[in-house]
Amino acid sequence: MTLQKVKGTPVALEGDRAVAEAMRQMNPDVVAAYPITPQTEIVMRFSDFVASGEVETEFIPVESEHASMSACIGACAAGGRVQTASAGAGIALMWEVLWVASGSRLPIVMHVVNRSLSAPLNIHCDHSDSMGMRDAGWIQLYDEDVQEVYDNAIQVVRIAEHPDVLLPALHALDGFILGHSVERLELLPDEAVQEFIGTYTSAYPLLDVDHPVTYGPMDLQDYFFEHKRQQAEAMVHALDVVAQVGDEYGQLTGRYHGLIEGYRLEDADYVTVALGSTVGTAKTAVDQMRDEGIKVGLLKVRCFRPFPATAVARALGDKKAIAVLDRSLSFGAQVNPLCLEVIAALSTHGFAPKLVNYVYGLGGRDTVPAQICDIYQELIRIDSDGITGPILRYVAVRD
Amino acid sequence: MFKDLIKLDRLPTSWCPGCGLGQIMIQLAMVMDGLGLNHTNSTVISGVGCTGRLAGYMNVDGIYTLHGRTLPVAEAVKLVSPDLKVIVVSGDGDLASIGGNHLLHAARRNPDLTVLCNNNNVYGLTGGQAGPTTPRNTKTVSTPAGATYDPVNLQNLMKAGARYFYAKTTVYHQLHLRNCIKEAIAWPGFAFVDITCHCIENNGRRLGFNSAYEMLQHFRRTYKRAPDGAETLGPDEIGIVRQG
Numbered sequence: 123m124t125l126q127k128v129k130g131t132p133v134a135l136e137g138d139r140a141v142a143e144a145m146r147q148m149n150p151d152v153v154a155a156y157p158i159t160p161q162t163e164i165v166m167r168f169s170d171f172v173a174s175g176e177v178e179t180e181f182i183p184v185e186s187e188h189a190s191m192s193a194c195i196g197a198c199a200a201g202g203r204v205q206t207a208s209a210g211a212g213i214a215l216m217w218e219v220l221w222v223a224s225g226s227r228l229p230i231v232m233h234v235v236n237r238s239l240s241a242p243l244n245i246h247c248d249h250s251d252s253m254g255m256r257d258a259g260w261i262q263l264y265d266e267d268v269q270e271v272y273d274n275a276i277q278v279v280r281i282a283e284h285p286d287v288l289l290p291a292l293h294a295l296d297g298f299i300l301g302h303s304v305e306r307l308e309l310l311p312d313e314a315v316q317e318f319i320g321t322y323t324s325a326y327p328l329l330d331v332d333h334p335v336t337y338g339p340m341d342l343q344d345y346f347f348e349h350k351r352q353q354a355e356a357m358v359h360a361l362d363v364v365a366q367v368g369d370e371y372g373q374l375t376g377r378y379h380g381l382i383e384g385y386r387l388e389d390a391d392y393v394t395v396a397l398g399s400t401v402g403t404a405k406t407a408v409d410q411m412r413d414e415g416i417k418v419g420l421l422k423v424r425c426f427r428p429f430p431a432t433a434v435a436r437a438l439g440d441k442k443a444i445a446v447l448d449r450s451l452s453f454g455a456q457v458n459p460l461c462l463e464v465i466a467a468l469s470t471h472g473f474a475p476k477l478v479n480y481v482y483g484l485g486g487r488d489t490v491p492a493q494i495c496d497i498y499q500e501l502i503r504i505d506s507d508g509i510t511g512p513i514l515r516y517v518a519v520r521d
Numbered sequence: 522m523f524k525d526l527i528k529l530d531r532l533p534t535s536w537c538p539g540c541g542l543g544q545i546m547i548q549l550a551m552v553m554d555g556l557g558l559n560h561t562n563s564t565v566i567s568g569v570g571c572t573g574r575l576a577g578y579m580n581v582d583g584i585y586t587l588h589g590r591t592l593p594v595a596e597a598v599k600l601v602s603p604d605l606k607v608i609v610v611s612g613d614g615d616l617a618s619i620g621g622n623h624l625l626h627a628a629r630r631n632p633d634l635t636v637l638c639n640n641n642n643v644y645g646l647t648g649g650q651a652g653p654t655t656p657r658n659t660k661t662v663s664t665p666a667g668a669t670y671d672p673v674n675l676q677n678l679m680k681a682g683a684r685y686f687y688a689k690t691t692v693y694h695q696l697h698l699r700n701c702i703k704e705a706i707a708w709p710g711f712a713f714v715d716i717t718c719h720c721i722e723n724n725g726r727r728l729g730f731n732s733a734y735e736m737l738q739h740f741r742r743t744y745k746r747a748p749d750g751a752e753t754l755g756p757d758e759i760g761i762v763r764q765g
Contacts, residue, residue, distance in 0.1 A: 156619070157647035157663070158588075166648060166662045173665035183651055183663055186589065186619040211569075211587060215619075240587055243569070 125318075125373040130308030137271045137300035138163035140307060141207065141233045144275035146171045147315035150231075151202035154182035154193035159245045160297040161209040161235040187212035191219035191230075198228040199337045201327030203279070206230070209297060210237030213251040217258075223290040224259025224353060226337045229282035229322075232260070232292040233275060235301045236398070236449075238485045246486020247297040249398065253450040253459045259353055261291035261360050262427035264397040268305035270424075271295045273377055276310075279319045280367045286359040288325075296399040298486065310375065318374060357428045364425050381430035383422040384437055386412060390419025391442040392501040395434075395464055397423045400447060400482070400489055407494035418498045429463045435471035438464070443501035444477045447494075447517075451481055457514055476504050482517035493517050523547070523554035526580050535574055539733030541692035541718035545639060546575050548695060549608070552702045563606040566595040568615035571646045571720075572639040575610045589620030592627040592636070599632050606706065607633070613640040617653040617673050624678065631684050631710045637702065638675070638713065641720035649723030660727060676754055676762070679713050686712035686763040689754050692719065693740035697759055704761055717744070 135143065141164045145153070153172075155165040172181040180197075184190045190206050198204040208216065213234065223230050239250040252262060261281055265271040274293035282291035295301055310318075326335045341349060365381055372378030385405050387393065396404050401422040411418040421437050423430075438444055446465075448458035457465065461479035468475065480497060483489045497517070527550055536542050553563060560581040567576035569588035576583035586594045591611045599607040616624055616638050627634070643661055644650040650663035654675070658667040679687040686708045688701035698716060705712035719725055719736035730736045747760030754760050 157644050157650045159647055162647040162650065166650065169663045170665050183669075185621060185653060215588075241585075243585055 125370055127376055128311060128314045128374060130310055130375060132306060132308050134304050134306055135268060136163065136302050136304050137265070137268045137295045138235065138302065139167055140268050140272040141275050141295070142167035142171070143309060144272050144315070145205060145233075146177055147310070147312045148205075148276065148279060148319055149177045149316070150179055150205045152180045152182065152194070152197035152204045153206060154184050154190040154197065154204075155206050155208065156184050156187050156190050156212060158187070158209050158212040158237075160237060160301045161207045161212070161233070163301065164207040164233055164235070187215040188219060191216040191223065194230045195219065195223055195226065195228060198223075198230050198324075199226065199328050201324035201329070203283075203322040204230050205233065207233040207235065209235040210245070210251045211240055213255060214239055217255070220255055220258040220260065220290075222338060225349070227288040227353070227356070228290060229288055230290040231278050231282055232290065234292045234294040235297045236294050237297045244485040245297070247299055247449070248484045248486070249294070249448075249450040252292065252294045253452075256427060256459055259289060259357070260427060261287070261289055261357070261364070263291070263293040263364070263425055264423065265293055265295040265300060266399060266401040266422060266424075268300055268303065269307040269377070270379065271300055272307055272309065273371060273375070273379060276315055276319060277367050277371055277379070281360060281363050283322050284360075284363045284367075285325070287356050287363050289353070289356050289360065294398065299399045308375070314374065318371070361425075361428050361430060379424055381425040382433050382437060383424060385420040385422065387419035387421055387437060389417060391417045392498050392505065393419045393421055393438060393441045393443075394445045394447055394494060394497060395421045395423060395438070395460065396447040397426060397460060398449065400449065403489055403491055404447070404494050407491040407498065410491060410495060411498050416498065416502070423460065426460070426463070429467070431463070431467035431470065434464060435467045435473055438468060438475065439471060439473035441475050442505045444475050445497045445501055446477065446479050448479060448481050449483050451484065476509055477513070478504065478509060479514050480517050481514070487518060489517065523550040526550040526553055526559060528578050528580050531578055534578060536571060537722040539719075539721045540571070541641075541733070542571060542575060542639060544692045544695065545610070545637060545698070545716060545718065546578060548699045549610070549637065549702055550579070552699055552706065556703070556706060558606050558706070562604070563608060564598060565608050565610055566591055566598065567609070568611040568620065570612040570615050570644070572610055572612040572615065589615055589618070589623065591615060591620060592623040592634070595634055596627055596630070596632045599634060607635070608706070609634055609636040611636070611638060612645070613638055613642070613654040614644045614652040617675060621653065621673075628679055628682050628685065628711050628713070631682070633709055634711055635702070635705045635708075636711070636713045637705075638715050639718050640675075640715055641718045641724060643720055643724045645720040645723045649720065649727065661724070662727075675713070675715050680753075680762065684710055684765055686710060686761070688712070688714045688761040689717070690714065690759045691717040691740040691744050693737045694744065694759060697746070701761060708763065710765065
């Protein structure tokens with residue numbers, strides 16, 4: 123499919139409101155959600171659209187996130203196009219239901235506004251919530267800025283509903299950093315969004331009384347394993363679909379989003395790997411270091427699930443030293459989720475560059491370009507002296 | 522001194538100017554002081570939301586639990602330390618919505634807990650969305666055309682069991698509030714105090730009130746004491762119903 127580029131309308135919106143606007147334009151059949159900081163703004167704004175009749179959505183104000191994801195499952199199995207939004211502990215409360223969504227192959231879309239997990243209580247950003255569900259069978263995209271928040275909010279619908287995929291999908295925006303920050307972005311015309319996502323027709327809806335179906339029945343030693351294998355295959359298919367949808371969206375908007383994105387990467391010797399809003403911070407650090415004549419670069423991972431291992435390995439294989447930045451902790455692991463994937467990708471493709479893992483910004487701790495410049499300086503030192511000390515390091519934390 | 526029960530160095534609180542939570546905290550502190558309850562023999566357990574902050578301002582050990590999980594945590598504390606006076610302070614959203622299932626079953630098991638429910642009819646901390654106690658047709662930020670459902674009837678929920686203690690009071694009726702807390706602490710079982718409280722910033726102004734004072738005056742005009750011995754409280758009555 124080749125699409126004609128359409129003119130966008132420039133606006134200034136917070137990330138949460140950008141999601142609400144995208145949801146208004148997509149006009150899903152059902153939205154079920156529960157308030158939780160810093161996501162609340164999305165559904166609060168969307169409920170205005172419901173009340174004013176700007177959308178035809180059935181909005182279900184449930185009593186908890188466990189109920190919201192359950193309601194999404196019911197609505198999606200019934201054949202609806204279904205969305206929700208959540209954060210932090212809300213996603214943790216959905217835990218068992220997340221697996222039902224993916225295991226039932228229901229293309230539910232979740233707008234995740236990243237928030238740390240209790241305890242201690244903290245409402246600010248880290249990726250513990252979405253990384254905590256990384257094995258739950260959901261496609262995961264991470265947003266760099268508010269424009270990408272909007273762009274990914276639309277694209278995940280197409281990705282999830284693709285017949286080769288049929289998996290639930292989320293895109294994650296950093297709580298407060300993107301969710302509550304006003305940035306300039308361009309909105310597509312309503313009809314362009316509707317045309318891009320098309321209509322959703324469930325292959326196996328409930329209430330098709332001539333073709334009765336059951337979702338989630340008992341499935342023991344006989345076929346359970348095969349069904350899980352199919353889910354894994356669908357994730358593999360999603361790699362092509364994410365790239366293809368990103369390409370089509372690029373034709374429409376001029377903004378091309380792939381699985382990964384390099385920034386001054388090609389000739390770089392020292393590279394950081396990041397996802398989410400820190401990519402923007404790291405780009406500033408890269409520019410500063412390049413101004414000093416140091417060959418640094420950045421690899422942004424937009425699609426974390428499925429993980430684009432081949433693309434990542436090719437982008438990083440020949441680098442002199444690499445630092446992978448993780449905004450979540452996998453307690454007891456040797457390295458953390460993003461780093462683990464990067465190491466596996468490099469290793470399985472025959473590369474073994476010097477590599478360290480930095481954990482940063484937990485609970486919303488500010489991450490600034492100077493800290494990333496320090497990481498590049500450390501990579502230069504590692505290149506000449508080798509890795510001394512642990513592979514797992516921390517940015518700006520008290521000992 | 523009741524002030525000894527409050528971490529004065531933590532003031533001012535994070536609550537909005539005019540919020541009624543401070544009144545609940547002061548009345549709780551006064552009752553505890555009068556009964557000799559302090560950090561050596563009491564604990565305050567709270568859930569998530571504005572009300573959840575209360576435990577942190579009290580000069581007793583406490584647990585700030587997850588949203589909705591207040592009652593099972595408190596029940597277990599009481600089970601392990603039966604001599605400890607366990608006081609739960611939480612909001613209507615926490616207790617009746619996301620923690621609603623726990624409320625049913627904690628009430629059924631009837632542990633010796635005192636539960637103070639700050640009932641402001643909305644999810645206040647997240648900005649004033651409709652919750653389980655929001656009256657039908659109320660305009661909130663999540664129901665701009667009016668709330669669609671009837672609110673949960675907390676009195677009926679509590680009275681569903683064979684043994685119950687349900688008190689309804691408001692932050693305007695300070696002496697009544699204090700007495701309800703006192704009676705609830707003395708009750709040898711699950712005692713639920715439903716405290717009508719104003720959330721001026723995230724609910725009241727939208728309803729047309731100009732100040733917290735106006736909301737308090739509204740409570741004064743609306744709520745009357747139930748006759749002695751009443752078995753059921755009317756919608757505009759404050760009082761205590763109990764059965765041991």
